[in-house]
Amino acid sequence: MRHTISVLVENKFGVLARIAGLFSARGYNIASLAVSETLDPAMSYMTIVVEAQDEKILEQIKKQLNKLIDVITVTDFTKKEHVDSEVILVKINYSAKDKVKLESIVNNYVAKLIQHKGNTAIIEMVGGGERIKQLLEALSHFGIKELIRTGKIAMA
Amino acid sequence: MIGAQVLIECLKREGVEVIFGYPGGQVLPIFDKLYDADIRFILTRHEQGAAHAADGYSRATGKVGVCLATSGPGATNLTTGIANAYMDSIPMVAITGQVKTFLIGNDAFQEADVTGITRPITKHNFLVKDVKDLARIVREAFFIASTGRPGPVLIDIPSDVQQQDTEFIWPEEVKIRGYNPTYFGHPGQIKKAAKLISQSKKPIIYAGGGIITSGASHELKELAEKIQAPVAMTLMGLGGFPGTHELSLGMLGMHGTAYANHAIMEADLIIAVGARFDDRVTGRLDAFAPHAKIIHIDIDPASISKNVKVDVPIVGDAKNILGQLLQEIKKAPDTSDWLKTVETWKKKHPLAYKDGGKVKPQYVIEQIYEATKGEAIITTEVGQNQMWACQWYKYDHPRTFLSSGGLGTMGFGFPAAMGAKVGYPQAQVFDIAGDGSIQMNIQELATCVCNKINVKVAILNNGYLGMVRQWQELFYKKRYSYTFLYNPDFVKLAESYGAVGIRVTKKEEVRPAIEKALSIDNTVFIDFHIEPEENVYPMVPAGEAIDRMIDGLA
Numbered sequence: 001m002r003h004t005i006s007v008l009v010e011n012k013f014g015v016l017a018r019i020a021g022l023f024s025a026r027g028y029n030i031a032s033l034a035v036s037e038t039l040d041p042a043m044s045y046m047t048i049v050v051e052a053q054d055e056k057i058l059e060q061i062k063k064q065l066n067k068l069i070d071v072i073t074v075t076d077f078t079k080k081e082h083v084d085s086e087v088i089l090v091k092i093n094y095s096a097k098d099k100v101k102l103e104s105i106v107n108n109y110v111a112k113l114i115q116h117k118g119n120t121a122i123i124e125m126v127g128g129g130e131r132i133k134q135l136l137e138a139l140s141h142f143g144i145k146e147l148i149r150t151g152k153i154a155m156a
Numbered sequence: 157m158i159g160a161q162v163l164i165e166c167l168k169r170e171g172v173e174v175i176f177g178y179p180g181g182q183v184l185p186i187f188d189k190l191y192d193a194d195i196r197f198i199l200t201r202h203e204q205g206a207a208h209a210a211d212g213y214s215r216a217t218g219k220v221g222v223c224l225a226t227s228g229p230g231a232t233n234l235t236t237g238i239a240n241a242y243m244d245s246i247p248m249v250a251i252t253g254q255v256k257t258f259l260i261g262n263d264a265f266q267e268a269d270v271t272g273i274t275r276p277i278t279k280h281n282f283l284v285k286d287v288k289d290l291a292r293i294v295r296e297a298f299f300i301a302s303t304g305r306p307g308p309v310l311i312d313i314p315s316d317v318q319q320q321d322t323e324f325i326w327p328e329e330v331k332i333r334g335y336n337p338t339y340f341g342h343p344g345q346i347k348k349a350a351k352l353i354s355q356s357k358k359p360i361i362y363a364g365g366g367i368i369t370s371g372a373s374h375e376l377k378e379l380a381e382k383i384q385a386p387v388a389m390t391l392m393g394l395g396g397f398p399g400t401h402e403l404s405l406g407m408l409g410m411h412g413t414a415y416a417n418h419a420i421m422e423a424d425l426i427i428a429v430g431a432r433f434d435d436r437v438t439g440r441l442d443a444f445a446p447h448a449k450i451i452h453i454d455i456d457p458a459s460i461s462k463n464v465k466v467d468v469p470i471v472g473d474a475k476n477i478l479g480q481l482l483q484e485i486k487k488a489p490d491t492s493d494w495l496k497t498v499e500t501w502k503k504k505h506p507l508a509y510k511d512g513g514k515v516k517p518q519y520v521i522e523q524i525y526e527a528t529k530g531e532a533i534i535t536t537e538v539g540q541n542q543m544w545a546c547q548w549y550k551y552d553h554p555r556t557f558l559s560s561g562g563l564g565t566m567g568f569g570f571p572a573a574m575g576a577k578v579g580y581p582q583a584q585v586f587d588i589a590g591d592g593s594i595q596m597n598i599q600e601l602a603t604c605v606c607n608k609i610n611v612k613v614a615i616l617n618n619g620y621l622g623m624v625r626q627w628q629e630l631f632y633k634k635r636y637s638y639t640f641l642y643n644p645d646f647v648k649l650a651e652s653y654g655a656v657g658i659r660v661t662k663k664e665e666v667r668p669a670i671e672k673a674l675s676i677d678n679t680v681f682i683d684f685h686i687e688p689e690e691n692v693y694p695m696v697p698a699g700e701a702i703d704r705m706i707d708g709l710a
Binding site for chain 1: 271272276279280283300332333334335456457458462
């Protein structure tokens, strides 16, 4: 099962390697990871989506993260009310005759057509997991050539 | 003041009396300042020796051990010793030189990404990029190494930082917002634990290295006596409870005593203190202690419920928590029947070996025990020598049994003995070694002799890598694949370094040789030619429940 965890860390070099190293050394899987500075530039905020088979492993992940000296707080969003979001870019096959159809999908999902070159188009969307899933489904019959996601960020 | 001087000044303020290390190109400024400093420096003959010596010093004294090496190979040679200290939660500060800041990442001569390499084997590490940060970093390093669950901390200092000028400012306080170890047990959990203890009929205390780290031996003894519970110790816990005490079951686990293993399997309550349910202790996990409720006391929350499910977790320092528990337990359980059962196991399955014509390793250790009246500091290498040292010497005091528990590092015992002797010059320090292990850091003979660090080394010489050979005998049809050793003449070897060598080939020579070694004011190697195919028993085959022991005596 996937769990979203956020980790507030000291904004020091090497801190990302510490977190990533912890996951790889202990055999935990990272599904996505988003990192950036906070309002206070001395700290960074990481949102990590982890793959954990059971509660015990999730507990271990949180405890091991907490053990790192550069980790200030660990928040588990699994049982916590929160909002989350990510940015995706989707490149699809596209020709002018699909214009109306695509525009309606794009409007429907509050996405954006940000580039149209030759016979491909790039759509951008910001949103939660379910809406992204639906958009991708709607776009699938155009033929998706490429998909890039930033990874989830979450806030309670 | 230049960076190198700042470092020395900080070490002095941290109370460092001795540094084990090896010089090199990127630590020249530090060595130049060490030349005039009133800190003892011990030049080992290999950086691994320095790391293990610092570790042994720390295990024996409880102080933070310090080792120092140059960049690149100097630092990578320290890593086994750092990993060893990390696995056993030993407070240590390792200082390494690094290439100049502007060369980092350039594949410069003797460059290695040391903070990268040591990240998973240190509690924390630092690369000092600005000399202004140095004093604070050293202060934090010692603080982190010695508090909470202790461990090694590495400070990597580029040589240009060592030479830069700065104003020396000693930070009086250390504040690390992400680091706040818990020291006292939650009162609610203490109450729950006390209740379980009062209700138990067959309690057992399972004591680990945390007892020794936190200095909780006294409280542990009080608790065991108050609730009349037998005490089984892990390898790291030996000495945490007196081995000669009637409630002691000695060591449990793969080569533990049969009675310790039976007792933990039959117990209705396990009080685990500063131990981590390592696989060498639990054997097959799903068969481990099926009837027991578990109270787990540990300073590291991540150790709790990692391997086994725990009923009452208590996070905090063992000494404090045992003190809290002692106050909370109003009614001691009636364990008289239980202790009788344990006594029957002790009578029925004592530690035993078949004495014969050849020198038996168990006999050698018994004789060392008697000759030193149980008051020596014993270090071990890894393998059969280590297990026999666990079984046949009784440790009554904490910090008298120093052994590589978690990492299982051959080559640990000799330099660790050296470190222990530096910490306790008045103590007799004995390394119980094998003929394989001793050769892994034998170069430290020079260090011992030059610095008059007089340790005694009992080489249990069977001409094999004995523990591996034992597994090959029992589980690989006696196919002794590369476990036979061609050895040097250890007596001549010791002599060539200016130490003393004694060879023992007969049983009647054992005790006189030990007495002689103890009386000699020099480092002594005793080369005991022991029964070549003697096995360590009892033994729990890997993957079996821990009461499924084989004893090899039938």
